[in-house]
Amino acid sequence: MKTMEENKDLQTPAAAEPQKPADAAAPAAKPAAADKPAAAAKPAAARPQPKPEVPGENEIKPRLVELSALHDEMKRMRDEEKMDFLELITGVDWGEEGLGCVYNLWSTETGRREYVKAVCADRDAAFIPTVSDLWTIADIYEREVFDFYGIRFLGHKDMRRVFLREDWVGYPMRKDDKPEEQNPLNMENEVLSDTTVEYNRDADGRITETEHVVFAPDDYMVNIGPQHPSTHGVLHFRVALEGERIKKMDPKLGYIHRGIEKLNESYTYPQTLALTDRMDYLGAMQSRHALCMAIEKAASIEVSDRVQVVRTIMDELQRIDSHILFFSCLCQDMGATTAFLYGFRDREKVLDIFEETCGGRLILNYNMIGGLAADIHPNFQKRVKEFIPYMRKNLKEYYDIFINNVIARNRLIGVGRLSLEQVVSGGCTGPSGRASGWHNDVRKRQPYAAYGKVDFKEIVRTEGDSYARLLCRMDEIEQSLSIIEQLIDNIPEGPFQTKTKPIIKVPAGTYYSCVEGSRGEFGVYLESKGDKSPYRLHYRSTGLPLVWIMDTACRGELIADMMAINGTLDYVVPDIDR
Amino acid sequence: MAIRTKRPKIKNIPYEEFKDNETYEKLVAELNANGVNVVVKTLDDLFDWGRSNSLWPLTFATSCCGIEFMAVCAARYDIARFGFEVTRNSPRQADVILVNGTITHKMAPVLKRLYDQMADPKYVVAIGGCAVAGGPFTKSYHVVKGVDKIIPVDVYVPGCPPRPESFLYGMMQLQRIVKAENFFGTTNRKQKDPQTLSESLESIREVVDKQQEA
Numbered sequence: 166m167k168t169m170e171e172n173k174d175l176q177t178p179a180a181a182e183p184q185k186p187a188d189a190a191a192p193a194a195k196p197a198a199a200d201k202p203a204a205a206a207k208p209a210a211a212r213p214q215p216k217p218e219v220p221g222e223n224e225i226k227p228r229l230v231e232l233s234a235l236h237d238e239m240k241r242m243r244d245e246e247k248m249d250f251l252e253l254i255t256g257v258d259w260g261e262e263g264l265g266c267v268y269n270l271w272s273t274e275t276g277r278r279e280y281v282k283a284v285c286a287d288r289d290a291a292f293i294p295t296v297s298d299l300w301t302i303a304d305i306y307e308r309e310v311f312d313f314y315g316i317r318f319l320g321h322k323d324m325r326r327v328f329l330r331e332d333w334v335g336y337p338m339r340k341d342d343k344p345e346e347q348n349p350l351n352m353e354n355e356v357l358s359d360t361t362v363e364y365n366r367d368a369d370g371r372i373t374e375t376e377h378v379v380f381a382p383d384d385y386m387v388n389i390g391p392q393h394p395s396t397h398g399v400l401h402f403r404v405a406l407e408g409e410r411i412k413k414m415d416p417k418l419g420y421i422h423r424g425i426e427k428l429n430e431s432y433t434y435p436q437t438l439a440l441t442d443r444m445d446y447l448g449a450m451q452s453r454h455a456l457c458m459a460i461e462k463a464a465s466i467e468v469s470d471r472v473q474v475v476r477t478i479m480d481e482l483q484r485i486d487s488h489i490l491f492f493s494c495l496c497q498d499m500g501a502t503t504a505f506l507y508g509f510r511d512r513e514k515v516l517d518i519f520e521e522t523c524g525g526r527l528i529l530n531y532n533m534i535g536g537l538a539a540d541i542h543p544n545f546q547k548r549v550k551e552f553i554p555y556m557r558k559n560l561k562e563y564y565d566i567f568i569n570n571v572i573a574r575n576r577l578i579g580v581g582r583l584s585l586e587q588v589v590s591g592g593c594t595g596p597s598g599r600a601s602g603w604h605n606d607v608r609k610r611q612p613y614a615a616y617g618k619v620d621f622k623e624i625v626r627t628e629g630d631s632y633a634r635l636l637c638r639m640d641e642i643e644q645s646l647s648i649i650e651q652l653i654d655n656i657p658e659g660p661f662q663t664k665t666k667p668i669i670k671v672p673a674g675t676y677y678s679c680v681e682g683s684r685g686e687f688g689v690y691l692e693s694k695g696d697k698s699p700y701r702l703h704y705r706s707t708g709l710p711l712v713w714i715m716d717t718a719c720r721g722e723l724i725a726d727m728m729a730i731n732g733t734l735d736y737v738v739p740d741i742d743r
Numbered sequence: 744m745a746i747r748t749k750r751p752k753i754k755n756i757p758y759e760e761f762k763d764n765e766t767y768e769k770l771v772a773e774l775n776a777n778g779v780n781v782v783v784k785t786l787d788d789l790f791d792w793g794r795s796n797s798l799w800p801l802t803f804a805t806s807c808c809g810i811e812f813m814a815v816c817a818a819r820y821d822i823a824r825f826g827f828e829v830t831r832n833s834p835r836q837a838d839v840i841l842v843n844g845t846i847t848h849k850m851a852p853v854l855k856r857l858y859d860q861m862a863d864p865k866y867v868v869a870i871g872g873c874a875v876a877g878g879p880f881t882k883s884y885h886v887v888k889g890v891d892k893i894i895p896v897d898v899y900v901p902g903c904p905p906r907p908e909s910f911l912y913g914m915m916q917l918q919r920i921v922k923a924e925n926f927f928g929t930t931n932r933k934q935k936d937p938q939t940l941s942e943s944l945e946s947i948r949e950v951v952d953k954q955q956e957a
């Protein structure tokens with residue numbers, strides 16, 4: 166209850182319509198009323214259960230840090246408290262309280278989590294000190310916040326837009342912005358600037374601007390994308406070359422930015438589910454699992470053991486599906502079309518299993534708040550049990566046809582090497598990070614669903630090159646098969662759907678949940694004011710850090726190897742752009 | 744004129760089983776409103792038979808539907824049965840652009856440019872709800888509500904994502920359109936012919952005049 170009291174101060178400005186701050190009395194009453202049914206629902210929902218869950222167990226309470234002390238405090242936490250992993254920066258528009266960010270920190274060593282909040286009250290000139298010198302991943306996270314909220318980061322070396330067009334007007338995620346009116350469809354080609362600006366505050370408190378050159382006029386440039394068959398989606402790299410070696414790389418994102426996070430703010434909770442499948446379509450089950458889990462835990466909705474086990478099996482099937490597609494696409498990118506066909510042959514088997522139960526092949530729409538859309542198909546267990554030995558057998562073929570091939574080895578071993586420090590600072594979770602020796606598997610670090618009950622290995626390698634990333638994924642397929650094997654005969658009986666109220670409301674507060682997606686940690690940051698729609702719903706994209714590390718991974722490598730590095734990092738662009 | 748009403752043959756699907764034959768017949772009637780020369784038409788048929796069975800698609804995939812496109816290209820659905828397997832990475836070599844996936848405001852000029860770079864005759868197939876009308880993202884501030892707002896579309900394949908079967912069905916519909924066309928002559932051009940010399944001079948003069956005024 167304490168947090169709710171705390172949050173009341175925050176609610177008032179936000180719940181009030183931005184244009185009408187005058188009638189403050191009515192909105193003040195609104196959140197209080199919204200709190201009540203949720204609070205009343207808790208004991209009622211818990212009664213039939215033997216041990217009631219902690220209400221809102223994924224609730225986070227970000228600690229407010231003064232802007233002037235922010236940088237030092239973050240540095241202290243990184244160095245002294247070993248908060249080496251900056252998980253996420255979420256920009257939020259808190260209405261009259263101002264604009265700001267929430268920083269999620271997670272220590273690899275101690276497993277402790279910290280949440281820090283920074284608020285800037287001046288909406289027209291919002292400046293927050295950067296932390297991009299402490300964690301490289303902050304570089305892109307801060308640019309994302311700048312792009313959507315217009316918060317400028319003092320000391321950040323590159324304050325350009327990255328998702329939206331450089332000539333975009335306004336900041337669409339602000340609650341009072343009207344993106345459609347200000348930005349009609351513009352069919353002019355986008356002109357990309359070669360310079361960028363850094364903001365700083367001088368001794369008198371004035372803002373200074375410094376210009377930096379991204380690409381000099383005599384740099385030899387190659388544009389890769391946005392229409393390029395190997396980028397796994399539409400993504401634009403501007404590459405500066407020195408002979409055949411890559412000197413610098415500047416990714417341009419947003420070609421598939423669909424405004425999902427903004428849409429979510431006007432959707433009800435069940436409606437928001439529909440869009441997660443369409444972001445990382447090779448991690449559809451896991452992303453949706455994360456969102457369902459976040460809402461369920463926040464609203465204290467119990468899910469049965471049956472659901473937990475089925476979700477775990479589905480997540481692992483999805484992981485196999487994704488890793489097979491990864492293998493196929495990598496082969497295709499490197500010119501081995503036959504291997505591509507082998508991969509797709511096996512992937513179709515997984516899709517068949519999905520199709521029977523979910524009705525879809527790619528967009529599955531299976532997880533629901535409080536359970537599943539439908540019970541598993543009667544054939545499900547049989548099919549899965551047939552699939553496991555089939556896949557084990559065929560996995561060996563992958564080694565014969567591609568992985569042990571001398572050309573593949575020559576092109577992958579030692580190429581695109583990333584060190585442990587680089588991946589941790591760059592926030593590269595998932596198999597790409599584990600290939601460099603970082604123990605970051607959310608299934609192990611923070612077990613959810615049925616992962617606590619199964620026995621499996623976290624695959625970690627130390628080489629950190631493209632080949633290690635490939636092998637990591639191949640080994641993970643085996644681990645996934647073994648997880649499925651342990652669970653498939655032990656699906657407990659029970660309902661596949663908990664009865665929820667017709668209108669689902671999440672008690673006011675801030676929540677964070679994460680799962681291990683196919684290509685890394687997928688997180689859901691949910692801020693609620695107690696309404697039927699989220700106030701802010703932000704996803705930790707699995708692919709964004711992977712794209713951002715490309716520059717580091719490719720520097721000094723041959724341009725011809727770029728596709729292999731890019732293929733082994735394995736990102737899905739709609740998930741990056743959201 | 745007897746040649747004109749001949750129905751295009753598509754392997755395995757009889758004419759009656761295609762949906763929306765009315766639109767198709769209207770299209771054929773429009774194409775042949777001025778009548779045709781029998782010799783030219785015979786040659787046309789020969790060319791169209793060849794063209795319709797070797798449509799080279801441009802690999803253009805922006806999101807989820809693109810993965811289904813890959814599945815269609817792979818062994819189980821085997822797009823090569825219809826002669827569409829020669830996917831080209833350069834628009835200059837492609838006959839048809841399959842718009843797989845959402846088109847956003849930032850991507851729209853790029854798509855238009857790709858389309859302009861393709862050589863005539865060229866076709867557009869809008870695959871999936873997003874390409875047809877914005878799909879689940881119609882309310883978004885950054886999504887184009889249908890590619891037909893930017894480029895002319897020949898065949899629409901709805902679905903989210905469409906099943907591989909409907910994908911192939913859409914491609915067969917395209918084959919029928921190709922078969923009905925007059926290859927010789929320019930009746931099928933969707934865009935105006937490039938400017939003539941005098942028109943270009945005219946527009947240059949306008950610009951110069953404006954600059955002088957300013």
Ligand code: SF4
Nearest residue numbers: 807844871872873903
């Ligand atoms: S139609 Fe559906 S599957 Fe296709 S791109 Fe749009 S959201 Fe994805």
